[in-house]
Amino acid sequence: MRVKIVDVAREANVSVATVSRVVNNIPLVNEETKERVLEAIKKTGYKPNAIARSLKIQKTNTMGIMIPDITNPYYTEIVRGAEDVCGIYHYNIILSNTDFDPEKERKSLNVLVEKQCDGIIYVGKDLSAEMQTELIDAPSEVVLGCIPDDSGMLSGVLINNETAAYELATEIIKMGHQKFMLFFDELEEGYIYQERKKGFIKAFKENNIDFDDSRILREKLSLTGGYSMMEQALNSGVEFTCVFCFNDQTALGALRCAEEMGKKVPDDISVCGFNNFWIAEWTRPQITTVAQPMYDIGAIAMRMLIKLCEKDGDRAVKNVYVPHEVYIRDSVQKIK
Amino acid sequence: MRVKIVDVAREANVSVATVSRVVNNIPLVNEETKERVLEAIKKTGYKPNAIARSLKIQKTNTMGIMIPDITNPYYTEIVRGAEDVCGIYHYNIILSNTDFDPEKERKSLNVLVEKQCDGIIYVGKDLSAEMQTELIDAPSEVVLGCIPDDSGMLSGVLINNETAAYELATEIIKMGHQKFMLFFDELEEGYIYQERKKGFIKAFKENNIDFDDSRILREKLSLTGGYSMMEQALNSGVEFTCVFCFNDQTALGALRCAEEMGKKVPDDISVCGFNNFWIAEWTRPQITTVAQPMYDIGAIAMRMLIKLCEKDGDRAVKNVYVPHEVYIRDSVQKIK
DNA sequence: CTGAAAGCGCTTACAG
DNA sequence: CTGAAAGCGCTTACAG
Known part of the structure; x- marks a missing residue:
């Protein structure tokens, strides 16, 4: 049986409210009480149930990322960029491979929404009218990767x-x-x-x-x-x-x-x-x-998404164009 | 505001219990009532809140996967195999890059547990004594990828x-x-x-x-x-x-x-x-x-993990050795 | 076949 | 500074 907040409360002889305050680092707790609670936490090995917390505070700190195929090194980099930024801001990422399949995309979006993802990054080579509508209507925040939005409702990060x-x-x-x-x-x-x-x-x-x-x-x-x-x-x-x-x-x-x-x-x-x-x-x-700065596309998209999910975040919608660079290498030769 | 189960109940003139039964496809519901509920769901655009559901049924249908670096094509394949199997069984996967960093691993494991992942796949090149203990003690089910367990407590999938x-x-x-x-x-x-x-x-x-x-x-x-x-x-x-x-x-x-x-x-x-x-x-x-059959390692590990998470699943602990194959190609030459 | 109610494990306004 | 209690949105045993 996992130990829960009441077990800690009992152990420390305080109310669950107090334990909650300590766990969440809410200041107005007596130093002594805090010590007692901290000890009880250690002793019981208590780990907060993030699901219960999410239900209450209406925020999961989980982001969905819909990507055609993680196996394609182009998309791999994007995911890594996104995940790294997530780590910094204490978010996690649910990964979903969609294989350019509209049916998979619909299903995937659906479960990400049902799992109450705070935000979703949609990466693809195109944005169908249907998907655009679904994304705009989704209760989660959305940022597009590699494609722009022309509705003025969504943000995107991509190259030209x-x-x-x-x-x-x-x-x-x-x-x-x-x-x-x-x-x-x-x-x-x-x-x-x-x-x-x-x-x-x-x-x-x-x-x-x-x-x-x-x-x-x-x-x-x-x-x-x-x-x-x-x-x-x-x-x-x-x-x-x-x-x-x-x-x-x-x-x-x-x-x-x-x-x-x-x-x-x-x-x-x-x-x-x-x-x-x-x-x-x-x-x-x-x-x-x-x-293409693939890692950056993922990282920037995620940063924008997190901003959208934070109360006082920047809510401006925009398509961000990141720089590309041409590399001429040995596979091309001058013609005399 | 997201629409919730009571909104549907009100719309269909039934109790939330009935709506829940329809949503979860529990048989003993009158056909007519069911129709009415289904209509109400469509009309309101109701999507069940999986977080609330998870809290109640004590199951998230979410798996954690701890992997050194998704950017390494070896690990990418493993993740893809794992995710594909997840899809089949209606699970999702939280991806975590650990970069072979014990500190990141500890933190990552912690949040996966707090987010109540039903199971966790731990992939690495080694299993430290500390990590082994933590994984064994974790309330989530665990399967190892690419390394075996010698404690008899965990399962693993790997080559010899x-x-x-x-x-x-x-x-x-x-x-x-x-x-x-x-x-x-x-x-x-x-x-x-x-x-x-x-x-x-x-x-x-x-x-x-x-x-x-x-x-x-x-x-x-x-x-x-x-x-x-x-x-x-x-x-x-x-x-x-x-x-x-x-x-x-x-x-x-x-x-x-x-x-x-x-x-x-x-x-x-x-x-x-x-x-x-x-x-x-x-x-x-x-x-x-x-x-190495990398995709299969991910897929098999995930299948085993899902078994562990299902009530009537196979709970046998074992290290599964998958076949490897030597490929002699042009980068090696015979010496006369 | 259907509903009222308890409870999953938290957070937080409110009162003291 | 601390606690009692309501409530987040579901599921499900129980009663009818």
Whole structure:
């Protein structure tokens, strides 16, 4: 049987109210009494029941984080950033993998709300109208990760994907490349997809580069997905000197496929990734990519969320754009 | 204001008891009444308060998972396995990064207990006597990940590290290698460290290979740690043809350093990792390693934990050893 | 089949 | 400075 507050009260010969005051460090308690209570706590090994406390004070100090897949190093970093900030402010985090599945997302949001999470971070590549409504209506506070909100009701933390793609493409074009392919997401046509596409196409247009949707391949964004897209691309007969992949895993897969099909990277084909995951400069060739401050996205989002959950916190709604950075590495080569 | 059970009761013109029965799918409710309640629930948008429920039924359907660092792909996989099983059985998971820091571990365990987690999975590279006591005494159920318990009080899920190391070393020795170095953990001398060391040394002894502790280097188990250890090793003047690294990140770092210092891998030096993290066969050279079924370790541990938490569950305490597998890849070469 | 009531373990306004 | 008591939102034995 767990020991509860009345057991401590009995042991120390005081009321439960007094024990509660000591536990919660409420000042107006006599020093002597406090000592007695503290001793009783130690003796009984009392640990407050946070569930009971939460029910009473209407606050759980628990945050939900909905994330597509913790196994994707991009999201892993975000979670770590969020968790670290949680630790500082004495919150905990309930982790939920949603796999980009709207059904899982609905269910997940539901239990996070039922478990009375003070706040929820929603991370994804897009925000459907339905999910947006659900999040706005949710009784928990909400902050978005990696996507913005256009309703003025929610806050978000993200990079400017259009600019990032634009800058990457511009750099590569400066290096002499003219013929591109895009290795993109199989299903998703959501926010990030559109933004990046806009950025790439803007750069292409500005440089009079021919491009149309037939140059976009779409598969799972993974090592094998990247591999498979490169295979298709090389077999398609379409000419290209450089590939932009939606993330670094895809780029690495693409790169390996090219090598196995007898193309040298970057001599024959250049490959770019996105995100700058932790291993990007340890592969050979090193991967050219756009770095996102993933840890910071998680940390900042969580800090904003905590502010929203604290009584006197900052309640301003805003989309925070964090800086990205283009890294040109060995997987891309100048064309003479 | 969140709507609560009395609001629904009022709306449907029944008692809260009846609403509760409908919500919890307790049979003996008149169909008509049930309909009315269901309608009222829909109309009011009622969502049960899981915190209140937990307080009453003394069960939170929440599991804690203490893990050194979610950012380490080895642990990431474990968490994913655990979370997937949680989903199936309607549990949620509170994630806590402990960074191998005993103080963080103590604190973390404490809040997980205070938040009344039904169960806790403790993952680490060692189990200190203090932590063992704390876990045994904890009111929550506990299952260990990656380490065994020798008290007969706790269950664990892990591979046999000694055998794994022994088998790996034996394979490599068969390939003609005689001079080894070990790149191990900087601080830790715990369980896994000892087991692996035993395994390696057993293989060395059986093959009359000279080895002493001067051939063990110790640093952070990371890309840069591996890099730095290889640098030291090559500068030390000690002769070696193969390095066993404690994990794959370290191996990759070591490998890159060797290359940069003008040694070819595997022609001049062979490098082995451990764990078979998801990228191990996508690096060049591919990394020779011992695969652990990380996802399964998480999944099995969670399944055992859930069993412990369910009234009629299996309560047998046991250490479950899951199979490992040696993968010989390009980072190792035969010596003629 | 349904409801009134007790109780889960806390916190906190109120009174003293 | 301290305690008695109400109440957080549920569930469930008990009675009808």
